[in-house]
Amino acid sequence: MKKNKYVKGDYNTFSVSAVKRIRNLEEQLYNHLKEEYPGAYVNEDQFHLRQSFTLQTYKRRKNLNKELLSEINKLNLESLASEDKINLRILRDYVKTFVRGHRWVMYGALNPFNNLEGIYSTDLEHLPVQIYEQVSLMRKAIRLKRTNHLSSMVNVIERLQNDMNLHLSPFLSRNNSSIAQRSFQDKGILRQVQMAYEAFVELKSFLVNEYIPATRKATGLHSMRNGIGYYKACLKFHTTSDMSPDEAHVTGLDEVERIAKQINKDQQFLMVRDVLETVNDTLLDTVFYKLQKPKVTLLPIVDGKDLSLGSYRSNVFYINVNPSINRSSLLTIPLVLHEANPGHHFQNSYAFSRNLPRYRQNIFHTGLHTVPFSYPTYTAYIEGWALYAEYLGSEMGLYSTVYDK
Template sequence: MEIKLVFLVFGIIAFHIHHADGDASMNLKVLVKDYFEWRMSEKPEQSTYKSFSKYNDILDSMKESGFEITKNRTEVFLTGLRGITRDELSQQEKISYDILENMLTTFLDGYKWRYYNTINPMNLLDGPQYNPSHFHKSFPFDTVGDFENYVARLQRFPNQLDEIITLFNLSISKQTTYHAVSLTLVFNQIDKICPVPTNYSIKCGYFTPFVKSIDHIHISSEKREDLISRAKIAIDSIVSKYQEVKTFLQSEYLPNTRKHYGVLNLENGREYYQACLKWYLSLDLTPEEVHQLGLREVERIQSEMMKIVERNNFNGTVSEYFLFLKNDSSMFFNTSEAMLKSYSDMIHNQIDPLLPKLFKKLPNLPIVVKAMTSDGPGGMYSSGSADGTHPGIFWANVLRPQEFPKITMLPLALHEASPGHHLQFSYNKFIDSPDFRSKMESSYLYKVPVAFPRYTASTEGWALYAESLGHELDLYKTDPELLGRYSSEMFRACRLVVDTGIHYYNWTKEEAIEYFLNYTLQARADLEVEIDRYVTWPGQACSYKIGELKIKELREKATKELGAKFDIRDFHTFIMEGGIVPLNLLERNVNEWIKKRLAEETKPGKPEPGPTCSAPNQLPFHHLFIVSFLSCLSILSLF
């Protein structure tokens, strides 16, 4: 084994030496391939989800020592990237260059905060207990080898839980723990993993593949029993270790949780919150600026909502008018099936036929509506395949049809389906981009800002902007429907005020809830959980509205500067075909697009320039050698 690994190391290094004399394009291609391989080796659980099966037998490491290793390798990749001459790349390669540079620098900028949330790896929204089905949901179970890999992961799981306890202890010593509300659901989540005290290895979700999948492969009865036996032993150990985690959190961690809801009172808490905001927004906005933006948006939207109230001759507040509407039984569906059917009709018969008015070169990938299996948000989206064989899915919460007003459904359909998440991710599938973009890493949010970004403000900002496009498509036909649209936007505007209020202005949870109650139509019980989310993920809730405002700002600028030459279909399609990018890069791309369109106006008929054919660019040998060597070390470290 050792001899094979040595040859593997030198083989990979030789491959990169061979390409060291290539041009900038080739050097970038090699670098981003190595980067993606490295990230998948550090995130093996996520690599399985992205159909990168090389590391299916191992789990993510939660060791503190891994922080510095990741930092050092990130610095090497950044050095290698900056050794490539950007000007010699094609336009799409330049975008890849810029995104990778942003990812690397974002992680390094956040590294100083590694002893804050990063060492608190379980909460009501994060951790292996949050959704145990993810452990096997994307795992392939097609061969005996797949089951061997799965059992190996089960056997390594208790050790990962031990590493989690160690990190929590470190958080206690550093005095950077969560507030207690961040653990409100964790104990119940642990208890639900295996609720039956006897034969829990069979009843436990981790055993599901041995019930549903193992009989579909060619395997001897002896091998089958051997795999099942080892799996049961491993699962028993997992359940036992989970109880250790629960006991530790109750007896050791909870008594040491921070007393304030926000992070303001942590050491350098203001600066830490600023770093979290920058990670999510990819803009240099201060908490004060975000707070003021929120206040202005709340005032603007409230004014629009009051116009509807007054137009309908109602003598009361927006909240009172909404309650008046809710007393009308026709505002609700009686069954989940009727609600699902209405969502499907909205998407396929009302929205989709109008999309050519706002977009060009539509991907036209299929989407279906399915019912969420458990209660939660109003809806979620999961992406399908590029060939259309697996459709995108809008998971709709239809469990309580009598509590979900019809007027709130259309903006949610626009947000989750088209022109929101489904359309955005459909365009993204056809962009000629390397794996690190098309299979972008989804960092766990408890690690922010010590994580590689996934550009939440870009994706959620677009989806919120998509809700506003319902106006231009004339989809909001009635005042109640318009009120439903504004209520969705108001909720995101209030988040700007409340998130900064908690973490920068030291608001209490009750102050945050009261603010929401004054301006939104949310029930107190729902707001309790909502605020716990903001307490746990500082800055995340600001992504939606800031992203939407940036897109609207860029659209307004393009409209003004291009005048009669502005075409909304060109603008939207340009954004979609640019892929998922940080907001600062989106702004630069749109500015360059505007300049290019203006230049085309003054020089009609001039062909669009293609990629330049410059003299070969040689990436410094020592840069490629270091990147290659460290890539190999990451492979060696797995053995």
């Protein structure tokens, strides 16, 4: 019987060399991401570094990834074992997606501010330069008539003012003679606070007087030149498929109709904490045999204007405790399954505990506005898993009626 040359310990010299090269390229990519996008990795604390927002930087990043892709393409898939083939395919797609997306750099990437995103650094020293670069990009978007839609800027000014009042204004108040302020003065930090505050003021003035008046009024990306092509590129980025916009729209309508038929607002309210503890303590073993059950921290959303039911980020499940939010059992149970265990938290914890390349272990966020000029987040997989986790509620016996299911 002929022995499989890909069995562990029986690689030929070329395949061993190729595997080592893959590991080196994976680590090279990881180090590149940490350097170019400080703070973008959820499990890495690099917010003291500055992320650059210039067209020159975008072009340099594209060229660096193009060189990396060239090295990746030199490797022969046929010489590898099954798992290494998968690793190489993922690495190639990851970098190729970024390089391909540079074609659309003059679209969303010119608009770093919206109602979900904005300041990308918490370091006072770097804030003024970062804001200056972002304003330069947005002025370019105005000239090209590729700004955000007006609805994308809702509450942006208010949020910016709140950040100024909360993080900067107290240290600049003449009535503040605290020891902390004097300590900042001694260290020269107070000057950095002043410069950051002035940059915020200029940014606010720009947004109010220039950018928001220039936002697109017509709905849909088709209102900008080649907007349909841009939309298709974004759709491919998120789904990794060649699905057309019309097909995606019909699929979405079908899914909304399916879910709407299951809604029963008269179901008894169940507290999120109770559901979460039940899932963690007794039920995960019924669907994931002998896998470690990662604990998740539960914290309330205190922003009264946040209308979301909840969200997950960096091992924390945030639940909206606003009494006006509808939290019937029909909504609460799927929310817990989707965001915590066995959804996003379980998914991310599992990946982080496995022997995966570091660029895949950590959740990487460069900003939604840059899509499709970004590294793939595989949205269809991430959210697809969370949706699958909701269905697992049936196997865990959490849905008591056919309407719950």
